[in-house]
Amino acid sequence: MTGVPVTIARRPRLVEPQLEPSPGDPIVDKHGRVHRDLRISLTDKCSLRCTYCMPAEGVEWLAKASILSTEQIVRIARIAAASGITTFRLTGGEPLLRPDVVEVVRRISELRGPDGPVQVAMTTNGIRLPQMLPDLIDAGLDRLNISIDTIRRERFAALTRRDKLDEVLIGIRAAQNSSLRPLKLNAVAMRGVNDDEIVELVEFAMEHDAQLRFIEQMPLDAGHTWDRAQMVTREEILESLSARFTLEPVPGRGGAPAERWTLDGGPHTVGVIASVTAPFCGNCDRLRLTADGQLRNCLFSTSEYDLMPILRAEAAGSGDSGAAADSAASAAATDLAIDGLLRSCIHNKLPGHAINDPSFLQPARGMNAIGG
Known part of the structure; x- marks a missing residue:
């Protein structure tokens, strides 16, 4: 299927007074929650069509041109790690469908924060695990979650709209025989x-x-x-x-x-x-990054903070001058802007998701586009 951009109401870019914290300080919201977990969606595509997640047909995939590159993902992760993010969970869609997923794991696993090396985890449906797990472990994957809602064949096929239970079970056995615990x-x-x-x-x-x-x-x-x-x-x-x-x-x-x-x-x-x-909102320490560069401070948020203008502005200006000093200054300014948006996103996090409030609005995106 040809990629079609997803239209979603974006939150206007907020112009706020500079927050007291600076790069390297912990990322704390106005309710005192210190954030240590960044969930990164690598793709919105999936090899299953679970009824509670995606429609059977007519899925509007994110346009390929809008998907963050590995360089961009690692850069955002590096900045987050410097400010105390200790765990990076790679999600989708199905993250193992991303061709360079092993390289993403390798490069994020090499990052260090104030407290030492970061942890890299992944949530997957397990279908591609048998052939990919050794390389993922070698690249530095630390932990693994595998989704499986039923172990009954006909029920699995009806629920996921795909007859792939055997492949998932083989993937689970591969994980069982691995060192990941x-x-x-x-x-x-x-x-x-x-x-x-x-x-x-x-x-x-x-x-x-x-x-x-x-x-x-x-x-x-x-x-x-x-x-x-x-x-x-x-x-x-x-x-x-x-x-x-x-x-x-x-x-x-x-x-x-x-x-x-x-x-x-x-x-x-x-x-x-x-x-x-x-709900466990009072202790939530998670921040989300969608595959197309949107920061979300809650799984159920109806607003997003768009990193793409920051990243594109640097790319557009990279041809203006060949001077190394100018290039370094531009990179430093972009890093500072990314850190600032991370902090603005978390600063404006609500105390809870309000699912049980009559005024609750479901996010426009489905789970595959938000990231699990």
């Missing part, structure tokens, strides 16, 4: 779809030395068909698990999105990400 499996719990598989999915994860993390279904589908009544809640998930396992809360959650419980005394655990019924 903890290995996490993500499942969106859906009423009448896979809510009868909750215990089965946990037992499957245990067999593969992985932690299952259930995710409450969120209003992030491209078709805007989300229905709260179809969402399986945190309490329902825990009730189903309690019928089979003895659950004990794991303390020390910090800013992690998942609450965790040990299963039958351990060592296995299960997690629940309850963004709708038990």
Whole structure:
């Protein structure tokens, strides 16, 4: 399919008084939350068409010319790392569809922040893992999450609109046999779809030395068909698990999105990400970068901060002078502008996502275009 630019209402570029912090200082919002996690979407394309994420046909892909280059991604990551971002999670769409994904991992993994080397994680559907995992680990990948909502063949094909369960299972086995730990499996719990598989999915994860993390279904589908009544809640998930396992809360959650419980005394655990019924906004430390260069301070934000004018302005001016000093000054000014936009984006972060407020508006973008 030919790439078609996605139209989205952009937030006007805010002209604000210079914030007190300067490059190298922690990135803190006005509610005191220190940000340490940047989620980078490498592409909006995916090899599956999950019903809660994308329509079956007619997906408007981002134009190829709008996608950030590896140089641009690494530059933004370098600036973020210098100000205390310690974890970079690569997402999509499906990140393994990006041809230079191994190079992206390699170059980000080489970055260092004030506290030392950064961590590089990835969320994937696992389909291309068997052939790519050795190179990804060699490049410096530290952690891996694999999405799998069902282990029943016909249900998988209906849910993802693709008959690729075997490929995903082979990918999970490859991850199980790797050095990457903890290995996490993500499942969106859906009423009448896979809510009868909750215990089965946990037992499957245990067999593969992985932690299952259930995710409450969120209003992030491209078709805007989300229905709260179809969402399986945190309490329902825990009730189903309690019928089979003895659950004990794991303390020390910090800013992690998942609450965790040990299963039958351990060592296995299960997690629940309850963004709708038990929001964890008060401890959120995440910032997002879309594949087309938009900063988002919340998964559910209806506004974005556009890095592309900053990057394009430097590129447009690069031919004005061949002097090395001018080039260095231009690069330094661009770095400063990128850092400033990162800080403006986080400074204006709201205290919560307001899903449970009657005035809540679903983001215009679907999850594949925002980044998981």
